[in-house]
Amino acid sequence: xxxxxxxxxxxxxxxxxxxxxxxxxxxxxxxxxxxxxxxxxxxxxxxxxxxxxxxxxxxxxxxxxxxxxxxxxxxxxxxxxxxxxxxxxxxxxxxxxxxxxxxxxxxxxxxxxxxxxxx
Amino acid sequence: xxxxxxxxxxxxxxxxxxxxxxxxxxxxxxxxxxxxxxxxxxxxxxxxxxxxxxxxxxxxxxxxxxxxxxxxxxxxxxxxxxxxxxxxxxxxxxxxxxxxxxxxxxx
Numbered sequence: 150x151x152x153x154x155x156x157x158x159x160x161x162x163x164x165x166x167x168x169x170x171x172x173x174x175x176x177x178x179x180x181x182x183x184x185x186x187x188x189x190x191x192x193x194x195x196x197x198x199x200x201x202x203x204x205x206x207x208x209x210x211x212x213x214x215x216x217x218x219x220x221x222x223x224x225x226x227x228x229x230x231x232x233x234x235x236x237x238x239x240x241x242x243x244x245x246x247x248x249x250x251x252x253x254x255x256x257x258x259x260x261x262x263x264x265x266x267x268x
Numbered sequence: 269x270x271x272x273x274x275x276x277x278x279x280x281x282x283x284x285x286x287x288x289x290x291x292x293x294x295x296x297x298x299x300x301x302x303x304x305x306x307x308x309x310x311x312x313x314x315x316x317x318x319x320x321x322x323x324x325x326x327x328x329x330x331x332x333x334x335x336x337x338x339x340x341x342x343x344x345x346x347x348x349x350x351x352x353x354x355x356x357x358x359x360x361x362x363x364x365x366x367x368x369x370x371x372x373x374x375x
Contacts, residue, residue, distance in 0.1 A: 184364075186366075193356065193366060193367075193368045193369045194305075194307075194313065194356050194358075194366040194369070195366065196358075196364045196365055196366060199364075208362075208363075210269075210363070210364075210365075211269060211363075244312055244313075248360075249358065249360050249364055250360060250361075250362070250364055251360070251361070251362055252299065252301055252360065252361070253360065254301075254303035254315055254318040254319075254324075254358070254360050255303070255305070255313075255315060255358070255360070256315055256324075258312035258313060258314070259312065260312060261312055
């Protein structure tokens with residue numbers, strides 16, 4: 150069974166750094182793109198970017214380029230989404246997804262990680 | 269970047285009625301790489317339709333997708349109580365984007 154299990158709820162202050170994770174199981178982790186999707190409170194879905202764990206090829210949506218860093222460690226089947234300096238506007242639910250890029254729809258979603266940034 | 273515009277923003281219908289949701293792209297979607305997802309409150313979305321018209325595994329046949337190029341439609345032939353939710357389209361080419369969503373609510 151394919152599963153994407155994300156790290157837990159985060160509450161941070163503006164200016165702090167954060168790295169959230171997504172662990173894949175039940176499939177060949179290295180050979181499937183892993184993407185990240187943002188959903189701000191009460192709003193729609195936004196595609197942030199994607200990584201291919203086998204070679205760490207990473208593509209960012211223009212809106213998120215330079216704002217976040219996507220990485221992966223294929224040895225532990227885990228992808229990451231990282232911020233160096235959080236803002237209140239980063240408050241959102243973040244989903245990791247399998248595929249959703251390059252001709253393949255999103256077929257599996259993580260359960261989401263809620264990030265709250267508040268002073 | 270391809271912008272996807274979904275309409276209407278909200279659709280108020282009764283169980284048993286037919287729902288027609290639209291997704292319009294700012295430029296042609298390559299190879300009909302267009303998907304529809306359903307999201308219920310507090311849950312992650314789930315894939316309904318891919319390739320504009322192919323149903324995902326386990327999706328009831330009351331859900332159907334159509335369209336090509338820049339105009340796509342999701343149709344729910346007869347709404348069941350569990351179908352009231354928010355629906356998103358996504359183009360999943362080399363620079364993916366989502367539409368803004370259509371909420372299907374009980375009238």
